[in-house]
Amino acid sequence: xxxxxxxxxWILASSALVLFMTPGLAFFYGGMVRSKNVLGMLxxxxxxxxxxxxxxxxxxxxxxxxxxxxGSGIIGTLHFFGLAHMNQTVPGYTGAAAQTIPPLVFxxxxxxxxxxxxxxxxxxxxxxxxxxxxxxxxxxxxxxxYAPIAHxxxxxxxxxxxxxxxxxxxxxxxxxxxxxxxxxxxTVIGKxxxxxxxxxPPHNVPFVLLGAGMLWFGxxxxxxxxxxxxxxxxxxxxxxxxxATAAALLGWIxxxxxxxxxxxxxxxxxxAVAGLVAITPACGFVNLEGATVIGFAxxxxxxxxxxxxxxxxxxxxxxxxGVHFVGGILGALLxxxxxxxxxxxxxxxxxxxxxxxxxxQFIAVVASALYSFVMSYIIAKIIDKTMGLRxxxxxxLEGMDTALHAESAYEFGSxxxxxxxxxxxxxxxxxxxxxxEEIVEVHKKAGEIN
Amino acid sequence: xxxxxxxxKPFKLEDVRNALTKxxxxxxxxxxxxxxxxxxGHTEVYRGAEYQTSFVPKLKIEVVVSDDAALDIVxxxxxxxxxxxxxDGKVWVVNVEELVRVRTNERGNxxx
Numbered sequence: 102x103x104x105x106x107x108x109x110x111w112i113l114a115s116s117a118l119v120l121f122m123t124p125g126l127a128f129f130y131g132g133m134v135r136s137k138n139v140l141g142m143l144x145x146x147x148x149x150x151x152x153x154x155x156x157x158x159x160x161x162x163x164x165x166x167x168x169x170x171x172g173s174g175i176i177g178t179l180h181f182f183g184l185a186h187m188n189q190t191v192p193g194y195t196g197a198a199a200q201t202i203p204p205l206v207f208x209x210x211x212x213x214x215x216x217x218x219x220x221x222x223x224x225x226x227x228x229x230x231x232x233x234x235x236x237x238x239x240x241x242x243x244x245x246x247y248a249p250i251a252h253x254x255x256x257x258x259x260x261x262x263x264x265x266x267x268x269x270x271x272x273x274x275x276x277x278x279x280x281x282x283x284x285x286x287x288t289v290i291g292k293x294x295x296x297x298x299x300x301x302p303p304h305n306v307p308f309v310l311l312g313a314g315m316l317w318f319g320x321x322x323x324x325x326x327x328x329x330x331x332x333x334x335x336x337x338x339x340x341x342x343x344x345a346t347a348a349a350l351l352g353w354i355x356x357x358x359x360x361x362x363x364x365x366x367x368x369x370x371x372x373a374v375a376g377l378v379a380i381t382p383a384c385g386f387v388n389l390e391g392a393t394v395i396g397f398a399x400x401x402x403x404x405x406x407x408x409x410x411x412x413x414x415x416x417x418x419x420x421x422x423g424v425h426f427v428g429g430i431l432g433a434l435l436x437x438x439x440x441x442x443x444x445x446x447x448x449x450x451x452x453x454x455x456x457x458x459x460x461x462q463f464i465a466v467v468a469s470a471l472y473s474f475v476m477s478y479i480i481a482k483i484i485d486k487t488m489g490l491r492x493x494x495x496x497x498l499e500g501m502d503t504a505l506h507a508e509s510a511y512e513f514g515s516x517x518x519x520x521x522x523x524x525x526x527x528x529x530x531x532x533x534x535x536x537x538e539e540i541v542e543v544h545k546k547a548g549e550i551n
Numbered sequence: 552x553x554x555x556x557x558x559x560k561p562f563k564l565e566d567v568r569n570a571l572t573k574x575x576x577x578x579x580x581x582x583x584x585x586x587x588x589x590x591x592g593h594t595e596v597y598r599g600a601e602y603q604t605s606f607v608p609k610l611k612i613e614v615v616v617s618d619d620a621a622l623d624i625v626x627x628x629x630x631x632x633x634x635x636x637x638x639d640g641k642v643w644v645v646n647v648e649e650l651v652r653v654r655t656n657e658r659g660n661x662x663x
Binding site for chain 1: 596597598599600602
């Protein structure tokens, strides 16, 4: 088998770029939570890299891109289980769509998408998930929700792909999917204590901008890499991605200004991410005008959509619904208007293709949103009933960092008093045990009194 | 002896310290405090959600001085801390019963 070394090199580099997005997301989210929960948030994102990397190579890759099971386009078979048969081409990529990269490169590129998708969910459920049950959720969710939707949309043998629905880099598979799942899990576990009355401002806005910058950077691998080659299509996707993101950044801060406030840095970062989300499904199907409109529309619509959670009383803590769900839907549907075969795919409504592409996009949006929401709800509910998905009230009050991970992010402030650990005033390590025993004593005494 | 306590705007610390040094005051204690007076807090907006912060960060300066120097030093502090804008702070003076220098056990004005 002869592969194109330029294409292969670009997709290997893109895979690394997409991996870099998950730490970026961790900081994007981590800056937005309160300082007592920042490590909890970072940990959820990092552990997802660990879990999905393993699950993907053994199981979910073959479920997503394996030979179609029964020809129904629902799920792949176990043909590539544990990365078996890597000398065979990826099913469905034939003719003009034949891959020019080794299948193993495709495996690792797609792995990074499977990694970031469940990581996105953690924004909805910020500050209130137990760690162990979350790990279990990610394993099951990757198998039951991510793999089927990836098969439907990304694999040429999937039913939505065959229907003619277009998703260049994961508007449905990644963003609508994660958005719907985030809203579902947030519904199951309920709102943070004190929300929305108690102020919960971001503890580190520079982190949010740092994370948004890492996302923007990595997203070039996500979108331009989805051309699966280093060519004109990937160049189009690259330019569209940057243009839409820039337009969305401006759109969001414009909304802030028009609504009578000031343009904020958090708004600029949020707008950029909204633009990246919206252009993701479209970047290889639309031209520069299309990308500009999609990006600008995403900045405006998502800036308005984030207030919906207050009306719905649904604590989507970091606006995964408002940014990823709404932005993903917007991008997926606008392909139906702005799609042009001059770039890739088929013509949409504005380029003489009629309404059929829009209709296919609509079906893909509804199918992926509905499946993801319902299945994520069920999985979360079962885990909640059996293991308990939500942290206890006192842990939530204390913060996830110390309560769940025995660490705190920031070691300044009361540093002069740090050495005093209660009994005897000694700061040595063993006093930690003494302190715990003392707490147990206190609990016992409290029990006696009760 | 008198204890002078001044609540000032944080960026005025350097001016006040210079004024006190000129007035031959040899030490001071500074703490970061938060509070509000006529200057209420400010509004912060994050993704459209408005948060009213009611406490404004200030610095609290404490110095102990001799009885006869107290009022002059108060004037020096007030002049140095003044910006003529709301939120400049407050200065107050209270009597001190006793003062001890820990190292030498000197008492009263000798411990200043």
